Amino acid sequence: MTSVLLERLNILVGEWETTAPGMDAVGRTTFEWLPGGGFLIQRSTVGRPEFPNAICTIGATGSDGALQQHYFDSRGVARVLDMTLEGNVWTLFRDGPDWPQRYIGHISEDGSTITGRWERGTYLGAPLEHDFDLNFTRIVA
Numbered sequence: 001m002t003s004v005l006l007e008r009l010n011i012l013v014g015e016w017e018t019t020a021p022g023m024d025a026v027g028r029t030t031f032e033w034l035p036g037g038g039f040l041i042q043r044s045t046v047g048r049p050e051f052p053n054a055i056c057t058i059g060a061t062g063s064d065g066a067l068q069q070h071y072f073d074s075r076g077v078a079r080v081l082d083m084t085l086e087g088n089v090w091t092l093f094r095d096g097p098d099w100p101q102r103y104i105g106h107i108s109e110d111g112s113t114i115t116g117r118w119e120r121g122t123y124l125g126a127p128l129e130h131d132f133d134l135n136f137t138r139i140v141a
Contacts (some may be wrong), residue, residue: 015140096124112138
């Protein structure tokens with residue numbers, strides 16, 4: 001089961017331009033397999049200092065081998081998000097401990113774009129509301 005989950009991540013491998021419409025924020029994100037496999041490494045940079053750069057490790061580290069993203073950024077923030085990649089929908093989610101957040105991205109049929117949005121609650125257990133859009137456009141496969 002684990003290898004099937006990891007194989008789904010191949011749709012993300014490559015270099016992407018990222019945009020956050022309405023925020024004038026353009027960046028780059030790369031996804032590449034750790035040499036030898038087992039984990040997908042995600043690196044994100046943004047050309048504006050008020051937005052963090054990040055590195056993530058994605059693998060089958062959740063309960064029962066479910067996917068998780070281990071996130072670390074230039075502010076010193078570290079988070080673990082549960083992740084699914086089913087069909088053409090990529091979802092990241094965490095419940096807290098301070099507030100919930102979720103990303104839902106829709107991957108185009110040809111795999112060249114991901115259109116998505118981050119949502120967050122203002123406290124643990126709060127309903128999720130739109131935070132910001134985050135879209136990916138493939139540059140290099």
